[in-house]
Amino acid sequence: MKAPKRKIKPEKRTKPKLAVIKFTSCDGCQLSLLDAEDALLDVADAVEIAYFVEARDRRLPGPYDVTLVEGSISMPEHIEQIQEIREQSKFLIAIGACATAGGIQALRNWRNVDDFVRMVYAHPEYIDTLETSTPISEYVQVDFELRGCPINKHQLLDVVTSLLIGKQPRTPTYSVCMECKRRGTPCVMVSKGVPCLGPVTQAGCNAICPSVNRGCFGCYGPMEAPNTESLGQHLLDIGAAPGEVVRLFRNFSGYAEDFRLASDAFEEMMA
Amino acid sequence: MTTLRIDVPYMARVEGEGALNIIVEDGEIKHLELNIFEPPRFFEAFLRGRHFMEAPDITARICGICPVAYQMSSSHAIEKILGVQISPEIRALRRLLYCAEWIESHALHIYLLHAPDFLGYESAISMAADPALRPAVEMGLRMKKIGNDLLALIGGREIHPLSPTVGGFYRAPTRKELLALKPELEWGLEASIKTVAWTATLDFPDFEPDYELVSLRHPDEYPMNEGRVVSNLGLDIPMEAFEEHFIDDHVPHSNAVHVYHRDHGSYLTGPLARLNLNLDKLTPLAKQALEETGHQFPSRNPFKSIVARAVEVVLAYEEALRIIDAYVRPEPSRIEAEPRAGWGCHITEAPRGMLYHRYELDDQGLILSCRIDAPTAQNLKRMEDDLWAFVPQVLALPHDEATLRCEQLVRNYDPCISCATHFLKLNVVEK
Ligand code: SF4
Ligand code: SF4
Numbered sequence: 001m002k003a004p005k006r007k008i009k010p011e012k013r014t015k016p017k018l019a020v021i022k023f024t025s026c027d028g029c030q031l032s033l034l035d036a037e038d039a040l041l042d043v044a045d046a047v048e049i050a051y052f053v054e055a056r057d058r059r060l061p062g063p064y065d066v067t068l069v070e071g072s073i074s075m076p077e078h079i080e081q082i083q084e085i086r087e088q089s090k091f092l093i094a095i096g097a098c099a100t101a102g103g104i105q106a107l108r109n110w111r112n113v114d115d116f117v118r119m120v121y122a123h124p125e126y127i128d129t130l131e132t133s134t135p136i137s138e139y140v141q142v143d144f145e146l147r148g149c150p151i152n153k154h155q156l157l158d159v160v161t162s163l164l165i166g167k168q169p170r171t172p173t174y175s176v177c178m179e180c181k182r183r184g185t186p187c188v189m190v191s192k193g194v195p196c197l198g199p200v201t202q203a204g205c206n207a208i209c210p211s212v213n214r215g216c217f218g219c220y221g222p223m224e225a226p227n228t229e230s231l232g233q234h235l236l237d238i239g240a241a242p243g244e245v246v247r248l249f250r251n252f253s254g255y256a257e258d259f260r261l262a263s264d265a266f267e268e269m270m271a
Numbered sequence: 272m273t274t275l276r277i278d279v280p281y282m283a284r285v286e287g288e289g290a291l292n293i294i295v296e297d298g299e300i301k302h303l304e305l306n307i308f309e310p311p312r313f314f315e316a317f318l319r320g321r322h323f324m325e326a327p328d329i330t331a332r333i334c335g336i337c338p339v340a341y342q343m344s345s346s347h348a349i350e351k352i353l354g355v356q357i358s359p360e361i362r363a364l365r366r367l368l369y370c371a372e373w374i375e376s377h378a379l380h381i382y383l384l385h386a387p388d389f390l391g392y393e394s395a396i397s398m399a400a401d402p403a404l405r406p407a408v409e410m411g412l413r414m415k416k417i418g419n420d421l422l423a424l425i426g427g428r429e430i431h432p433l434s435p436t437v438g439g440f441y442r443a444p445t446r447k448e449l450l451a452l453k454p455e456l457e458w459g460l461e462a463s464i465k466t467v468a469w470t471a472t473l474d475f476p477d478f479e480p481d482y483e484l485v486s487l488r489h490p491d492e493y494p495m496n497e498g499r500v501v502s503n504l505g506l507d508i509p510m511e512a513f514e515e516h517f518i519d520d521h522v523p524h525s526n527a528v529h530v531y532h533r534d535h536g537s538y539l540t541g542p543l544a545r546l547n548l549n550l551d552k553l554t555p556l557a558k559q560a561l562e563e564t565g566h567q568f569p570s571r572n573p574f575k576s577i578v579a580r581a582v583e584v585v586l587a588y589e590e591a592l593r594i595i596d597a598y599v600r601p602e603p604s605r606i607e608a609e610p611r612a613g614w615g616c617h618i619t620e621a622p623r624g625m626l627y628h629r630y631e632l633d634d635q636g637l638i639l640s641c642r643i644d645a646p647t648a649q650n651l652k653r654m655e656d657d658l659w660a661f662v663p664q665v666l667a668l669p670h671d672e673a674t675l676r677c678e679q680l681v682r683n684y685d686p687c688i689s690c691a692t693h694f695l696k697l698n699v700v701e702k
Contacts, residue, residue: 024310028335028430034383035375035429037416041409044396055383056394075310104332107317116316121528122521129311150335150430208427212434212442217328247321252332 016065016164018043019051021085023071023078024105024133028150029096030054030070036153043157046164062088066163068156069142072098072105074133086140091163094136095156097149097252101221104149105133106255134255144169147202149219149252155204172203173224176216179207188215195240197248200226200258221253228262242270291677293662300662305655305681311526315641323349323610323636324437330628330643331431336379339372339422340621341643342435343496344628349437351615352632353608360601361439362496367449367594368425368435369495369619370587374418374459375429376622377542377580377587380685381466382411385577388679389473407469410462414584417459421452421591439605449595456595460588464560467581471564475574476676480660482571482653483535484544487620493552493586494545496619501548503569504535510618513627519644530649537652540624541684542579543570554593557586573657573683580685610636621646623685650684 020030034040034055043049050060067089073082086092097103108116113131117124136142146155159169172178176198180187188194188210196215198207202223209216222228228249235245249263294302314333321329326345331338343365350357357365383395386407392398399408419429424444426432434440485506487498500516501507508516520529532538546553546561547569553561561568561582566575616629624646631639661680665673 024312026332026335026338028332028338031335031430034379035415035419037412037419040412041399041405044399049396056396057387058393058397104317104329105312108313111317113313116313117311119316119319120311120313121526122519123523126521126523127311127526149332150428205428209433212427212440214433214436214441244322247325 015046015048017050017060017063018047018160019062019064019067019085019089020049020054021051021067021069022053023069023082023099023136024074025071025096025098025103027054027070029098029148030068032095032151032153032156033068036157039157043160047160064089065091066160067092068095069093069099069136070095072102072133072135073139074105074130076128076130078130079139082136082139091143092136092140093144093146093159094142095146096151097147097219097221098133099136100145100147100256101253101259102133102135102255104252107250108133109255110250146171147204147220147253152204152206174203175199175223175226176201176203176205176207176210176220179203179205180210183207183211185210188213189234189238193238195235195238195244195248197231200228200231215248217248217251218254218259219252221256222258226258228258229265232262232266242266246270291658291681295666298666300659303655303659303662305651305658306522306525306527309526315643318638318641321638323353323608323630323632323638326630326638326641327436328431328433333643333645335430336376337372337621337623337626338431339368339426339435340619340626341628342432343369343619344617344621344626345630346435346437347496347617347619348615348628348630349632350608351617352613352630353437353611355438355606355608357439357606358601360443360599361604361606363594363598364425364440364443364601365435366495367591367598368422368432370591370594371418371421371425373495373587373622374584374591375415375422376418376685377584378411378415378418380622381470381577381580381584382408382415384685385679385682386411388675388682389577410465414459414462414466417452417455418587420455424448424452436605438608439601439603441605443601443604445600446598449598453592453595456588456592460556460585460592463581463584463588464556467560467564467578467585470578470581471566473577475572476664477572478574478661478664479570479572480657482656483532483538484547484571485532485538485540485625485649486545486548487618487625488548489552491552493549493554493590494620500618500625502532502535502538503548506532510616510627513616513618513644514629514642517627517644517649519642519648527651528648529652530644531652537656538649539573539653540646540649541576542583542622542624543573543576544624545620546579546582547571553582554586554589556589557582560585573680576683576685610634616642623647624649647684647686650686654681654684654686 109132117127162169189196194215197218198216201218202220245266246263249259292304327342330341330345398404423429427434485502487494488501489498612634614631618627627644629642665676
């Protein structure tokens, strides 16, 4: 078989450089960019995709104008890597629950990680890992955060577009409830008695869960100044078991401070 | 002794982190090791103590490219424990959802990840910059989008859908909503047939090692959600016997887990294995498209997995259209399940191959233990064995080209985005 030569068309140097970086994650958030099928080639025309291992071999060195960082910091070498990426990035955006709250991996933060290693691996001695899974902001300054597990691709495109035209990106700080009202979804808690974190969760997903008849489980993380205590109490009042309330808060964005304090408080109540 | 060490800093278009270490002595491979450095993620550990209704949502986060597969395997396994019988309508909707995932995942792999290897581009982004190839990339993106649109309609969103769950769906789409997608699905079917013809024209290395192919097999249909585990070497067992035959092996000095067959060692799961073992179950147009390629199947040439993947896209579009035509909205959309203690396992066919889940629940419905074998973990040993056979063919090439060929070989398996590689270092040590 012939070994074909690589053809790389030189791109104009003037385009802003975009990098996409992964730490511990499922890749779902960076996949959102490839899932923006209608916009992908336009994005590739407008910016220089300088570093995106999931999509291309070619890798250009920094500095990068915009860096999207997916995943949590969970390995010893991640700490140095994120610091270097910070230095190479003018505008660093943490994308998704892993990068903004430690993600589902942060469930280890409540437990002894050595126990976890022993449960999963036959040879625990080969496994090197941090005791915690934490957000990017734990180690470096983050310029903007996109929430969700996964992020919403339209929000991602909006943010990138805002930056390209020199505007400060914005995302809502109100709750998922507002989105239910806007799309006319009847409240699942009121109409069906289903436990829902919508009242304390940041909007952005367009309230998808209630629209499919289920409660929000908080994947976008806490809204600004959420009243988790009164919501948790209300969930108990409508019949949720305390364990269920703990698990609901301790989820994909469970290590975000407001949710963490809430799950700890309700756990203490159980004891 | 001369020591030659070559580093290829990253392996792109495959995901996870990996390195390939080879020691060559007098032109002969003495040692070969494909290392995977996926950070340990402990899903089996932190699922303990979670409620069974959370399993589909949590396990979906193992892979952003094939979350549906995790939702399907976990839901089926838990339904077995709880004695839940889903209705024929729910069954059909699940198959439709799986078609959507096969379409988006396969189209992504064929056009964005694998085609650049065959055509000599570093990425689909560079392919799209070439006016001659831009239409092909656009066609691939549109095919993928149709899969994603169907997935989002049924699941609530494309990545980590919210509607599929134990017992069925939180919400089932209406017939009208599904019918609205038909024109695009029909376009996609045409495009997928062209895709098969196009993949057949690619240049395939002459490479056909001998190995075991394993997949599900169902008496009436091409396997997705149900069936027995069969192989070309005569294996034919129920899913419940999987762990007796297939062993988890934690590879020394890494966090990789290899799965191998007790009797035959490494084996292949995924599109090529499924196609080889289920040729008689192809849908009419998929069968015709395959025949028109002129390629002989069964085939064990791993490079032809791109053809198998394309044929499965035709099949998925055909099946999707058939299911939509016959669609009756499930009522109820979800069968309620009461907790009870027990043990259950299930396998479904993820885009990349068999995905095994096993759970043990307590009487409160909390998970006591679980085991998950992802397709990539099953294929890792096969990749390594393939490389043993393949590397001698490319060692004489300049290092860059040899690396590209090895990467292409690994990409045949479509190693899942978060269970394979971000740094493929090819280290050749010559003694
Ligand atoms: S936030 Fe969710 S979707 Fe995004 S990478 Fe993490 S697990 Fe995947
Ligand atoms: S409703 Fe809640 S859990 Fe569902 S997608 Fe939105 S933020 Fe995430």
